[in-house]
Amino acid sequence: MVGLSGGVDSAVAAYLLKQAGHEVIAAYMRNWDSLANNDFLGNPYQGPLCPQEADYEDAKKVAEKLGIPLFRVDFIEEYWNDVFLYFIKEYQSGRTPNPDVFCNKYIKFDAFWKFALTHQVDYMATGHYARYENGELRKARDLTKDQSYFLSLLTHEQLSRTLFPLGNLLKKEVRQIASSIGLNVANKKDSTGICFIGERHFRQFLQNYIPAQPGEIIDIERHEVVGQHYGVMYYTLGQRKGLGIGGIKNHQKGSWFVVGKNIEKQELYVVQGDESEWLYHECATITSFQWLGNFKLEVGQTYGVKFRYRQPDIPIKVIEVLSNSIVVESFYPVRAITPGQIAVLYQDEVCVGAGIIDSVAKKG
């Protein structure tokens, strides 16, 4: 069973599986209901035109074109309970979660799989750009579209029952295939924003679930108030936009960036200029760490790590291994390593482990 989103990637994935001789069925998932979920503020799609229904129509056309049956399934409650509540809780505690990683873990590769099982399938498949070969999760051939980052918290069991038909293709090739077989979505723009929710004005979106709590923005170097914020939970480390801090007398030119926050005091800490020491760290404690490698994880080993999606691999050394967490140290300062985000360890192309960034520190 293939998860058809209405986009070009999953459509081509389904096509390729069918071409390969698999018996393919598909399902369109809908996991977010703006009305039921009070998704009002910051939602650009007010009114009757619902992008999800447009996507469903696209998926139907794709299924029809490919001659495969298309089911429709909702995991709105599961998404809310397993992904969104966690998402909100993290923001409330001042962290910056990555909901899509958990959406994969609990919805796409769990709830969806259970649904697929009711149709007696052997495998599920998605349009992710990633590879799972010989028990190893690997980056996609198209490194610019590689999505192994988002799959890094899956288990071997989840990965081994999944096919990734796009793992060895370039995005460009996927679009060419879609075009060559006349798929309606061949030139459809890639979707962005939180999976199943979509593009939102983020601060306003959060305000639907976390009430505003305005407070002071403080220059952490001079201990001066330089502005007012809407609520510390709406900002993330390294953030520039949305601070609204203009020119200030006797200050140099330059933008301001978030470097910290105090939930209790509702204070947001910032620095001017993107070269401030406050923005950079080398050490990170990674909790809920899951090891995917087929050898032993030990102190002293070096890997490449992504502290956020699409970040080039950063060389790090493992300096501590605990039962459920590890501590790593990069060989050079890294900007805005952010608690709540997922840190993924790679050994070249192989994803060997991942966990949640819990805290960061300067070297030494």
Add this chain to the structure above:
RNA sequence: UGGGGUAUAGCCAAGCGGUAAGGCACUAGACUUUGACUCUAGCAUCUCCCUGGUUCGAAUCCAGGUACCCCAG
């Protein structure tokens, strides 16, 4: 109510007679299956606190007014 200083876009700020730099913020777009970062573009055209005056021409000079700041009382 003596003296001095400043008044330029939301903020900081160039310009000192020749027809409004720059930065920040903001907005839009690009990038992006999280949030960010980044990049590109836009952003004072009866306008430079107000009113007169000098001049071919003023934000720039002069006079008066208004507001705020500082030092003295």
